[in-house]
Amino acid sequence: MKHVLLTIGKLFSYICPPIILEKWQRMKSYIFMGYKSRYFQAIGSHCTLGAHTTYIGEQYITIGNNTHMGDFGRLTAYSYYPYTKQIFSPEIIIGDNCSIGSQSHITAINKIVIGNNVLTGPRVLITDNSHGASIDTILDTPPSKRELVSNGPVTIEDNVWIGEGAMIMPNVTIGKGSIIAANSVVTKDIPAYCVAAGSPAKIIKTLR
């Protein structure tokens, strides 16, 4: 039985080789872009939007030209949080020529600005908000029913490279050209032209 199935698969590889499947994938991604694009505040040309990614609040999201959002991620701008009835004016602005890796998570209730040419690895988190402040009085409230808070907007300047699995927390600015090492947790501003690593991230090299 197993050999029959392996042979069926092999035959199929001659009838419909990967190059045809890839073309079909690309065609599907254009159809998906066409489907999605009118919901965004603005979206540039030559963008691709990952499949199996959860998009919420597209009307608060602006994406530049030639930018790619990865598969299996979350790109979410919340204007309303039903549990607390809070209303927000979120903004996510992503520049030109960016590439956000697969399984990444960008979530705003305040403001996230990503410049041009920003590259992230897979499984990156960029957030401007938390499920409640770290204060005593709310700790017996279920976390999902605490008021969402933003300690400040997130800004990632041009030409930043964010390594796989890194997390950019609220109220952080990462300066031009800086490099965030894989798996870092960035809780404070990182100036331009630095390498930062660790949890919490510290500057390990100043390159200019």
Add this chain to the structure above:
Amino acid sequence: MKHVLLTIGKLFSYICPPIILEKWQRMKSYIFMGYKSRYFQAIGSHCTLGAHTTYIGEQYITIGNNTHMGDFGRLTAYSYYPYTKQIFSPEIIIGDNCSIGSQSHITAINKIVIGNNVLTGPRVLITDNSHGASIDTILDTPPSKRELVSNGPVTIEDNVWIGEGAMIMPNVTIGKGSIIAANSVVTKDIPAYCVAAGSPAKIIKTLR
């Protein structure tokens, strides 16, 4: 060609707007719940079970009311490990009003108890077991053929909030209302009403 595909996608967005797809998703999730629910030891009402999540040993898993398990994760209770022929009596108990983020991984051979109102971000690990003890005599055995060991059960009390990518290791209790920062690795007990962060996680704030 590309423009034709973009236009097809756009047309499709008028014929079948996202609100209809979302309804269809919700309908599918109810069908999936109906399909899955009778295999669990017990599962409350108003739960949702993520799609593309691997469920193993549902008969050892109890889930309360109004709890959500994320997509693309793993929820596994192993009663038998074929490589070593070990037999376990695993138990996973998840309370009411919990939400487990997408791509999360909960795995037991012993006991994992998650209280009520627990919220986790995406890509969280909660485990009560390891692939073999850290002892010399087994290190030339392939890890997948080492005896699974549990150093103790895991207990996560009510109203705990676990940040994105955090990992809760075996033999850990996290007390009521505590907050585990994103990307932490919790290897020791965390008392109630604390904030813990880092790898290994340390208490960075005591809130009560």
Add this chain to the structure above:
Amino acid sequence: MKHVLLTIGKLFSYICPPIILEKWQRMKSYIFMGYKSRYFQAIGSHCTLGAHTTYIGEQYITIGNNTHMGDFGRLTAYSYYPYTKQIFSPEIIIGDNCSIGSQSHITAINKIVIGNNVLTGPRVLITDNSHGASIDTILDTPPSKRELVSNGPVTIEDNVWIGEGAMIMPNVTIGKGSIIAANSVVTKDIPAYCVAAGSPAKIIKTLR
């Protein structure tokens, strides 16, 4: 409405119980192996290749017998980087009886050798390359247009166990039987028969 859908799901669980779906999944995975296998440099018997995983440069990848690559991952060997027109001779060699967890990412432009019986958790990164060196002169170039660099090959010896979410960086050798704790970032060689943990990973136990 909801109750009707739950009932439809329940009925479906009697008509087509999970055991049939699992058989169908296994059948599909054999078909997929048959489809994919002729593109690899070599691939042993009894292997399984995860679905929804991105495979690039299979002709530079050798996989032994009885090895499993997880779902939703990336296994990529780049012979050409279009942005910089760089040409590489990548090699990925994975031995017998390995299991690479789901959502893992193995990426080479140089050489990655994984021995026999290596087990990894989900969401592991193994990379021999970076998007550009950490030097001043390139920091105003978009990271995706910087020359890819490899600081050296990666070697993971037999019987190594790599915990969930760990990252193995370029120019690292992990010796036989060693254990890499969950969420570690390994930036330097780890000798045989050790336990390493942290970011960057340090030896926390020498077992032989």
